[in-house]
Amino acid sequence: MANYQWFLLLGCLMLARGLWGTPIARLPFTSAIIYLAIGLVLGPLGLHFFAFDIFAAAPLLEVLTEVAVLISLFSAGIKMPVPVTLRRWGAPIRLAWLAMALSVGLIALFCCAVLDMPLGAGVLLGALLAPTDPVLASDVQLRHAGDSDPLRFTLGCEAGMNDGSAFPFVMLGLGLLGLHDLGPWGWHWIAVELVWGTLGAVAIGGLCGMALARVNFALRRSRPGHEVLDDLMGLGLIAVVYGLGLAAHVWGFLAVFCAGVALRQTEQTLARRATSRAAQERPLTPDDRADTTPPTVSDGSLLFKEHLERLSELTLVLLLGGAVTTLLFDWRSWAVALFLFLVARPASVLLALVGSPTTPRMRVIAAWFGVRGIGSLYYLMYAINHGLPEALAHDLINLTLATIVLSIVIHGTSVTPLLDRFWRK
Known part of the structure; x- marks a missing residue:
């Protein structure tokens, strides 16, 4: 397709999504299915107006998927409920780490036993497919910053954290294939990539998020008429945190999610303190309460981030449809997918949540809704660009x-x- 045709196609899709937002939202399926269907119709399986070679476009696609995941992770982080408690966060932490490891192990075992793949390739594929996706899972995640639904919170928080917890297993798979140094007996992988990569990401993201919240609060309190561009501040925080994470060799995805969480938590804490101090001095009217709590970066930038999420979902899923060829109808591809959805995901979730304060219904629904999408595509591009053999x-x-x-x-x-x-609530 020519450039003008791409602009026309994407423009028409965005106009249609914007004009018929409410009817599309009421459909019994997600908008990603519409984008995928259009890509399949226009791609090699249909009219063949365009074809997208993922292997050839791996460098570009890595950047596109990387940006999409970063924006989605930050949006998920600033929608997390306040405050953070171990009881509330216990279930998603189990899913993001324990269920992740179990899923990777089960997929690797299946690939080695059934598909006759080498162990490194099995572990790598497990790391690609085990994490749930923060971009395409918006229908089962928190809808707004005040949403306290426990199921949506658990699935959204899991998707935010497991994009960082998957990276050590990606590196383990590459190491077993001889494409990455794991160190003697794997100690480099354990100490640097598993422990430091995780704890360092939490520390960098948390400190940066808290720092921006305090600077914004102090600036807006001292200069009420000063204009602050929340959208740029949110994007700037994503870029700074991710850059620091890469420089410190920690998992930048996890750092960006933690930055969003810390930003939201700190802003709400500062707002409560300001309101409490003002209430001690005199009774507050609703207008007075609004005056004591300056606007927050998390609230101001959330809508813009959601628009970027929709744009990235539309573009990437459309390209995904154009990459589908008859090779995907091989029995091995569908065997892996069905094993993941019907065995690996349910088994790992149910085992990970044993003893947690979650209801049986919530565990069953969480075991089913493990959406895979743009995150898996990013890890695949990352592996290809780090020397994965072409075959x-x-x-x-x-x-x-x-x-x-x-x-x-x-x-x-x-x-x-x-x-x-x-x-139903």
Whole structure:
């Protein structure tokens, strides 16, 4: 397709999504299915107006998916409920770490036993497919900053954290394939990539988020008429935190999510303190309460980030449809996808949540709604750009794309009916 045709296609899709936002939101399936269907119709399986070679476009696609995931992670972080408590965060932490490790192990075992793949390739594929996606999972995540639904919180928080917890397993898979140094007996992987990569990301993200919240609060309190651009501050925080994370060799995705959480938590804490101090001096009217709590970066930038999320979802899922070829109909691709959705994900979630304060219904629904999408595509591009052999790369592309396509279809068509039927507030 020519450049003008791409502009026309994307423009028409964005106009249609904007004009018919409410009817589309009421459909019994997600908008990602519409974008995927258009990509399939226009791609090699349909009219063949365009074809997208993922292996050839891996460098560009890595950057696009990286930006999409970063924006989505930050948006998820600033929607997390306040305050942070161990009881509330216990379930998503189990899902993001314990269920993640169990899923990677089960997928690697399946690949080695059934598909006759080497252990490194099995571990790498497990790391690509185990994390849930923060971009395509908006229908099962928190809808706004004040949403306190426990199921949405658990799934959203899991998607925010496991994009960082998956990276050590990506590096482990690359190391077992001889493409990354794991150190003697794997000690470098354990100490640097597993421990430091995780704890350092939490520290960098948390400190940067708290610092921006305090600077913004102090500036707006001291200069009420001073104009602050919340959108740019949010984007700037994402870039600074991610850059610091890469420089410190920690997992930048996890750092950005933690920055969003810390920003929101600190802003709410400062607002409560200001209101409490003002209330001690005199009784407050609603207008007085608004005056004592300056606007927050998290509230001001959330809408803009959600618009960017929609744009990235539309573009990347459309390209995904154009990358689907007849090679994806190989039985191995669908066997991996079905094993993940019907065995690995349910088993790992149910085992990880044993003893947690979650209801049986919540565990069953969480075990099913593990949406795979743009995050898995990013890890795949990362592995390809770090020297993955071409034959193995094409094999993993087919396995990953089949899983993402099937996830978009089955999760996208089941999310609304199942939540309406089994998860009514």
